[in-house]
Amino acid sequence: xxxxxxxxxxxxxxxxxxxxxxxxxxxxxxxxxxxxxxxxxxxxxxxxxxxxxxxxxxxxxxxxxxxxxxxxxxxxxxxxxxxxxxxxxxxxxxxxxxxxxxxxxxxxxxxxxxxxxxxxxxxxxxxxxxxxxxxxxxxxxxxxx
Numbered sequence: 001x002x003x004x005x006x007x008x009x010x011x012x013x014x015x016x017x018x019x020x021x022x023x024x025x026x027x028x029x030x031x032x033x034x035x036x037x038x039x040x041x042x043x044x045x046x047x048x049x050x051x052x053x054x055x056x057x058x059x060x061x062x063x064x065x066x067x068x069x070x071x072x073x074x075x076x077x078x079x080x081x082x083x084x085x086x087x088x089x090x091x092x093x094x095x096x097x098x099x100x101x102x103x104x105x106x107x108x109x110x111x112x113x114x115x116x117x118x119x120x121x122x123x124x125x126x127x128x129x130x131x132x133x134x135x136x137x138x139x140x141x142x143x144x145x
Contacts, residue, residue, distance in 0.1 A: 001092045007082035007130050010040070010051035012058050012075040019052050048135060053078055058126065062104045062118055073124045080128035082135060086115040092129040093117035 013019035020039060023029050031052065033039030040051030056066040058075060068074055083092055090107040096119060097103055104126070107117040114132040121127060 001095050001129070002083060002088070003081040004084060005048065005082050006079065007132055007135055008049040008051065008078070008080040008128075009047065010038075010049075010053040010078040012053050012055055012077055012126065014055045014074075016052065016054045023052060061110075062120070062126065073120065073122060075120060075126045076124045078126040078128065080116065080130040082130050082132065084131070086131045089115045089117050089129050089131050096129070 011019065011023070016037075016039075020031070024031050024039070029050070030041045030043050031039040031050075032041060033052075038051055038053055038057055040049060041047075042049050044050050055068055055074070058078065059068045060066050063069055083089055086107070086109065093103055093107050096117075101119050104118045104120050107115055107129075109115045113134070114130055116128045116130045118126055118128045
């Protein structure tokens with residue numbers, strides 16, 4: 001597997017309003033979003049993408065339901081590692097499975113164009129292998145990392 005860079009870090013939050021109060025109001029981070037959904041920014045120095053991911057949305061993304069499944073460790077954060085293309089996401093997921101890791105879901109392309117495969121660690125970290133085309137559209141062929 002050839003990880004190019006850390007594409008995204010997100011706090012998985014059970015109480016989105018309280019978390020927005022901390023991260024937006026108290027810390028002053030330039031996070032944007034709407035309602036009780038996902039808030040994020042690509043404009044925080046040192047980070048390509050930082051977000052506040054509501055637990056209900058994480059459950060939907062991982063398991064197809066807004067309720068986090070009983071018996072599964074509840075995640076505290078998500079980190080996504082970027083690879084070169086969508087095919088590399090599929091290959092990385094298979095490599096992780098061969099290494100003994102259980103994928104939450106295989107590689108799939110989300111409506112916004114990102115291809116991602118995810119696993120959940122026993123420590124409560126959602127780990128994604130990702131290809132987000134927008135992170136690769138850099139002028140003059142320069143690497144975004």
